[in-house]
Amino acid sequence: MTARIGIVGIGHTRFGNSSEYDLADVMAYAATDALIDAGILEQRREVDQVFVANMASGLFCHQSSVASSMVSKLDMEPVPAELIENGPASGASAVKIAYMAIASGMVDVALVVGGEIMRKISGWEATDVVATMLHPEAEYAMGLTLPSFGGMFARLYMDKYGCTERDLALVAVKDHDNGALNQYAHVQGTCTIEAIADGETAGVVNNYIAEPLRIYSTCPVTDGAAALVLVNMDSPKAKLFKKKPVRIAGVGSATDTHCVHNRKDPLRLDAVRIAGEKAYRMAGLTPGDISFAELHDAFTILELAISEEIGLFERGKSYLAVRKGETTIKGRLPINPSGGLKSKGHPVGATGVSQVVELVRQLRGEAEEGRQVRDPKYGMSVNFGGFGNNVVAIICAKD
Amino acid sequence: MIDFSMYDVKTPEILGYKCQTCGAIHYPAPMICGKCSTRRDPVTGRKWETFPLEGPATLLTWTRVWNLPEGYNVKYLLFGIVEFENGLRASGRLGVDDPKTGMKLTSRVEESDERPGKPVNVFIFS
Numbered sequence: 001m002t003a004r005i006g007i008v009g010i011g012h013t014r015f016g017n018s019s020e021y022d023l024a025d026v027m028a029y030a031a032t033d034a035l036i037d038a039g040i041l042e043q044r045r046e047v048d049q050v051f052v053a054n055m056a057s058g059l060f061c062h063q064s065s066v067a068s069s070m071v072s073k074l075d076m077e078p079v080p081a082e083l084i085e086n087g088p089a090s091g092a093s094a095v096k097i098a099y100m101a102i103a104s105g106m107v108d109v110a111l112v113v114g115g116e117i118m119r120k121i122s123g124w125e126a127t128d129v130v131a132t133m134l135h136p137e138a139e140y141a142m143g144l145t146l147p148s149f150g151g152m153f154a155r156l157y158m159d160k161y162g163c164t165e166r167d168l169a170l171v172a173v174k175d176h177d178n179g180a181l182n183q184y185a186h187v188q189g190t191c192t193i194e195a196i197a198d199g200e201t202a203g204v205v206n207n208y209i210a211e212p213l214r215i216y217s218t219c220p221v222t223d224g225a226a227a228l229v230l231v232n233m234d235s236p237k238a239k240l241f242k243k244k245p246v247r248i249a250g251v252g253s254a255t256d257t258h259c260v261h262n263r264k265d266p267l268r269l270d271a272v273r274i275a276g277e278k279a280y281r282m283a284g285l286t287p288g289d290i291s292f293a294e295l296h297d298a299f300t301i302l303e304l305a306i307s308e309e310i311g312l313f314e315r316g317k318s319y320l321a322v323r324k325g326e327t328t329i330k331g332r333l334p335i336n337p338s339g340g341l342k343s344k345g346h347p348v349g350a351t352g353v354s355q356v357v358e359l360v361r362q363l364r365g366e367a368e369e370g371r372q373v374r375d376p377k378y379g380m381s382v383n384f385g386g387f388g389n390n391v392v393a394i395i396c397a398k399d
Numbered sequence: 400m401i402d403f404s405m406y407d408v409k410t411p412e413i414l415g416y417k418c419q420t421c422g423a424i425h426y427p428a429p430m431i432c433g434k435c436s437t438r439r440d441p442v443t444g445r446k447w448e449t450f451p452l453e454g455p456a457t458l459l460t461w462t463r464v465w466n467l468p469e470g471y472n473v474k475y476l477l478f479g480i481v482e483f484e485n486g487l488r489a490s491g492r493l494g495v496d497d498p499k500t501g502m503k504l505t506s507r508v509e510e511s512d513e514r515p516g517k518p519v520n521v522f523i524f525s
Contacts, residue, residue: 145467
């Protein structure tokens with residue numbers, strides 16, 4: 001029988017600029033919130049295992065062994081703790097590995113914490129650090145960065161399907177509408193289509209970053225942390241928790257070529273598609289069952305492409321759904337009700353955990369007024385590592 | 400006449416890799432041939448040939464990047480993905496200022512020292 005594993009505690013810092021703080025402190029803050037939410041702050045040593053997700057604290061903060069540091073700040077010794085790194089998909093990988101640890105029977109209760117402080121260094125340096133996940137000789141050495149690949153991907157998509165820069169701006173407007181209502185979002189402000197696409201000064205306000213992507217097509221550089229408490233719902237320790245668990249119904253992950261140029265069709269994100277298919281199969285669901293989704297829109301074009309790869313829209317048609325408002329909170333299929341990476345921000349090691357926190361908030365009915373999805377049953381997240389070379393999809397259910 | 404000033408000066412090149420067992424070509428270097436699973440020994444190169452990856456190529460997609468990482472003291476750089484006539488693809492810089500998807504380009508390799516550390520070889524497609 002498949003293990004029934006649920007989420008019983010969530011924590012989240014306000015994303016933004018936390019560069020004055022120690023990474024382990026920021027992570028421990030989110031972890032403390034999750035322990036309080038789970039009602040086990042005093043009994044925190046009942047946690048059998050801590051999994052910490054972080055992409056590059058050594059490069060961003062000149063700091064290593066953050067799992068040990070964070071556990072000590074929480075006064076949780078001797079609970080075991082390890083670090084999990086999978087680029088910008090580190091967070092969802094940590095959730096997946098916690099799931100596997102519980103399913104194996106080795107662990108009944110796991111604390112998963114994802115965090116990153118990216119703003120201790122300049123934006124130029126941060127762009128370079130993130131680019132180190134590319135192929136060292138065939139990509140990074142050329143001067144390529146993640147926005148470079150976002151731009152080249154967007155051009156292919158736009159040329160093939162007729163999507164326009166205005167369509168990308170519509171995704172940003174929708175994400176900012178949602179993020180403006182999210183207490184944890186980095187950018188808590190709206191933007192209008194007039195300001196970033198239609199108006200005379202739009203080209204100045206919304207200048208190019210990596211053509212055809214503009215500044216409102218890309219996520220900000222963000223600090224922050226998020227945390228979850230997971231439990232085997234059939235173990236004796238499940239009685240420790242008062243809140244009804246949100247069940248993890250499906251988890252899937254997959255890899256793709258490290259070099260983007262080696263993909264047979266550079267417009268296909270095979271790892272996203274396969275991760276999604278695995279998650280659906282495990283959950284016994286189809287794309288039509290999904291009530292809302294948190295998708296990795298580090299670039300707005302990725303929100304469109306990922307939504308198609310996981311079957312929420314026909315290939316090349318998602319931007320038409322955005323035009324019709326189908327992906328807004330009140331639309332047929334809300335996407336990124338949190339504001340997504342575009343508005344909520346993208347602390348690379350935290351993002352995958354943050355996405356699952358949002359799934360739980362929505363499924364519990366605890367999202368802020370104005371951005372609560374109506375009566376959701378299943379939420380899905382996709383956390384995208386590299387330029388799609390290591391992807392994790394998670395489906396959560398309100399039983 | 401020998402030009403001693405050219406002693407030890409090497410023309411920068413980027414290599415493609417050919418598996419001698421099945422003839423499949425690769426870039427960048429794999430550890431195992433994707434077609435026949437022959438192992439490549441990166442020290443001896445036994446059972447593998449290398450060849451300079453160069454010549455005419457077709458531009459598949461491109462971007463002009465304005466937010467370059469630290470070390471690049473230019474306003475912007477153009478990048479693209481190309482396909483060589485032998486079917487191999489590569490990412491690199493563009494040496495044309497008005498690129499069009501599908502245009503024919505020719506590759507050359509230059510040494511780049513923008514970033515800290517040893518200089519690296521980069522493709523310029525123009």
